[in-house]
Amino acid sequence: MKRLFTKRRGKRNEAVEQQTSQKLSPSLAFQSFMQMNEQATIGWIVYQLADGMDINKKEELFLQSFSLHSIDNITDEKMKELYQLAQLGLGWITNHDVIEEEIKKLDYPKPFRDVLLRTLNEVHASKTLTEMDKEKDQVWEVYRDVIYSATQGAFLLIDKAKIKQYKTGNLLCEADIKERQDISYSRNLAKEAFTNAGLKNSKVMSYNLIISEAVTNVIKHADDGKMFIHQKDDVFHVIIEDNGPGFPLNILPKTTLLAGFSTKESLGQGFSLMIKMAEQVILETSSNGSTLILLLDGKGEIG
Structure with missing residues (x-):
């Protein structure tokens, strides 16, 4: 040479x-x-x-x-x-x-x-990988902002680093999610936590409906998951984590904005119900799993 x-x-x-x-x-x-x-x-x-x-x-x-x-x-x-x-x-x-x-x-x-x-x-x-990561971040931000605006702030995409801020306040209960019987078990735990916190029965039933949707999704699409319910002031933070494949970014607008839209990866009517009944629905999702956070307002319902 x-x-x-x-x-x-x-x-x-x-x-x-x-x-x-x-x-x-x-x-x-x-x-x-x-x-x-x-x-x-x-x-x-x-x-x-x-x-x-x-x-x-x-x-x-x-x-x-x-x-x-x-x-x-x-x-x-x-x-x-x-x-x-x-x-x-x-x-x-x-x-x-x-x-x-x-x-x-x-x-x-x-x-x-x-x-x-x-x-x-x-x-x-x-x-190329750096450029792809940057482009992916930019696309994610567009989806986040469009869905947030279209739902008038009712649905928010977040990154993983922000999850911990919702795991604050008094931990009322937690449950593992692995088998179908865990759906009813999680629902009963939530019912007990809300009732002990003083919520009216009608509100407990509504909240349990969307919690059932979220837990069922874990059973369908992930190997396992966990549910936590925290109370901070008059707000309940229902946090449901799983290790599933995550929600594809490109179907989130339809999943969140079109009632009844469903694919094998989506919640079907779940997100529509959550957006109607929760103060805010928060989602962190990736190919490594998802964290769904339901902010449920108990203000004015106690007593």
Whole structure:
């Protein structure tokens, strides 16, 4: 592979030098996280290329990426070419170019081109996943805001970190949910908790109806779950957790807004009833399970 770094003046490799003439940032004086991340990525690409070439200075080359004022300042032509390739490859990724097609244009031995392709594809995959996560977060926020507005605040999507704020106040009861008989058991526990708290019988019956819907959903779609009922001031927090597949985001608008809409993943009429009878329905859901929180107002019902 020594011939890799012999001097070439063909059009293909002149492009490498021409497209990487831009400056790198001053020594560790990063203006932003994005700038630091870019330089670290260039350093990592150089490290991988050097490793594939069995160059002993790979760690030094990685660290050097943070302190270079300019690629032009590198005196070692072999090392300079690695940095030029790294910066060129990062440009392909940023511009959404087809990496395989761009590498074909370079006049390098196939083993080295394979190392370059494998390295750039790994960088590309990591950036794609980051972009997908960001896009997913943005889509989730749109769904959250639209459903919240359409239900006039009656249905709220939350992330997992916010669940703990609802597990406050006095814990009235809890129950495991594993088998069908746990539906009636959970309903009776809830009835006892509401009755002991002083709720009228009509309100207890209404609340038990939607709790039955939620617990039944756990039996249908998850291996197991738990129910907790907390009381904080005049508000009951009924929390039902499960380890099921979660609710697909794209069907939540229909599930929450269309009465009677049902799929094998949804609650059918459950959400419609909950929205009518609860002060607020709160949902955290993912492929790892869901947490449904029913805020039930006991104000004015005690006595």
